Amino acid sequence: MKNDRQLQKDILNELDWEPSVDASRIGVEVSDGVATLSGHVDSYTQKWAAERVAQRVAGIKSVAVELDVILPGPHQRNDTEIAQAAANAIDWNASIPKDTVRLVVEKGWVTLSGEVEWAFIRTAAETSVRNLYGVKGVVNNIAIHPRVEPRGVKTKIEAALYRRAHLDATGIVVDVKRGTVTLTGEVDSLAERNTIEWAAWSAPGVQKVVDNLVVAN
Helix, strand or coil, X not given: CCCHHHHHHHHXXXXXXXXXXXXXXXXXXXXXCEEEEEEEECCHHHHHHHHHHHHCCCCCCEEEEEEEECCCHHHCCCHHHHHHHHHHHHHCCCXXXXXXXXXXXXXXXXXXXXXXXXXXXXXXXXXXXXXXCCCCEEEECCEXXXXXXXXXXXXXXXXXXXXXXXXXXXXXXXXXXXXXXEEEEEECCHHHHHHHHHHHHCCCCCCEEEEEEEECC
8 A cells, every 4th residue: 555655656657647637836745545636737637637746646546636727828818719719619510410519618717608418518518618728627517408208327328437447356336316317335446436327327228327436546
């Protein structure tokens, strides 16, 4: 089992290895397996990527992101410009049905709302605006309201986890009630936890996923 100093070193090395992140302005502290990222980055994309980098380090239980997004002068945008660019990005994304997603921009933060049938559409909308110049953060309030009746969801999720060799290895319990999936059990890393949660979201009829998975010590 790695101690906090070893975990800190692993995250710093992983940040240095990640080409999409400028690690020189990111500080890392680890306490009891909980990593805190501090400092500043040039874009929300880098902030998001840095969080994912920390999550994929084995032994990290959770990640607190205290990174500030400070945009370089040439990339400054006012809210109107960001809103127009975000609307265009969503409109041009073939994965997002027309007129299903609404957005509001305030001080560089984009808030998404609306209703869609699948989680992948919700994710596609967030991805569309995350990489735009001027964006400092994204709040995704898009609701999932599937038309498909949630039948056999538990079996389908368990089959997906077996295909990924997760369920047999970690003893994950999947409970489904009225379109809400609750996941419990232990996983080896935050990255594995994210993969399992996404497998649950991918089942037809799922409206909500309650992630009670715990990263093993």
